[in-house]
Amino acid sequence: MSNFEKDWQRKPTPGISENIQGLIKKAPPLKPQVENTIRVLNRPISKLDNTSNQLSQKEQKIFNKIVQAKQNGNIHAAKVFANELVQIRKTRSMIGNMKLSVERTQLRLSTINTIGDVIVSIKPAVSTMKAVVPVMNKIMPQASLELESMGNMLGDVVPGSISENYNFMDYGMSSQETESILQEAAAVAETQIGNKFPSIPNDSINTRTSIGSFKD
Template sequence: MPNFQKKWSSSPSPGLGEKITDAIKPKGALKPRVEMAVKRLQAQISKLDNMLTKLKQRDEKLFQRIVTATQQHDTHTTKVLSGELVEVRKVSRILGNARMALEQIELRLTTFHDLGDTVVTIMPTIGLMKSLKSSLVKFMPEADQEVTRMTEMLGGLMTESFSGDTSFGIEPTTNAESEKILQEATAVAESAVNEKFPSMPVEQATPSTSSTKNM
């Protein structure tokens, strides 16, 4: 009976359950497809890195202008720039979360590339990709088609790896796993953002002009 070795360049890990082993279908090599998925993910991560770099530069410029305005007691300018900086940091957090999540997916696909563990690896990433789509398209319109394409590619890997009956009782587990990955990525991204961005200066109350003159 054909086994996973005919679909994967490396030997399968020992100890796989017979139910899953018997369900595997010999429909061509999976390895090149996984490599393609990883390349697509890396391309999106690179785009996010570029956007995050520009946002960081914008953040630094705004922060410096806020400091200057605060020193000059220019309350109006301080408030306007602070509002803009809040939005910049909000976008940075969203994109940072998305980047970390994509990196987690890439890591899982690399693990799949090495171990051939199809179900445990790919199923959570499909749910995670769908969750990320709504966040990314707001700032990266071109990400809509790309994320959809990657999601379909991952779904295709699952479809072609297993027979029609893929209900191994993994749906609730994989949904929970997707959420766990996203939470972990968000925590890491939030920590990174908090380390990168300094707190905005708080303008101190200034003494009145008359009291300054009557020293």
């Protein structure tokens, strides 16, 4: 059994020192630590999400005040509210980035947790196939070649150590599909923002200007 497998699903067993003095403690297995961290990260994600929603509601109210001030011709009030809206949007953007960072960390840990289970479950099959190949080579050479090929393939998929053979943190690679998804998401986001914060109709401004000129 590899060091990773031992660390991943280790069952704590008392040693001589623990039984006598209880002073030496073995490190807990990795899997429960990873799963616990994933659960713990749900709390800050939830808090950041609630804060973002509250700021979003406040943002909508301030924007409505700006629209009302513009309609009433109160330019000073509109500027004051606009400055406040800028600060709110900056804060909400910062909160969104923080939430994204925490969610990304949680996603990576989930990936590690999933692949860790796969490594532990498939590794015995790889060892068995490699042990059978020499015997099969004497009886059915062709079958042994196929088994050896499959064993090598699984051996490439299942690393002996996560830190040495698999880079879970490599998210920098881009692809055409990724760019397409990002463009689609940007289009949807732009549409939602347009629906959420509609611009002031030019007809209303022109009509109000015309009425003011007529009165003068």
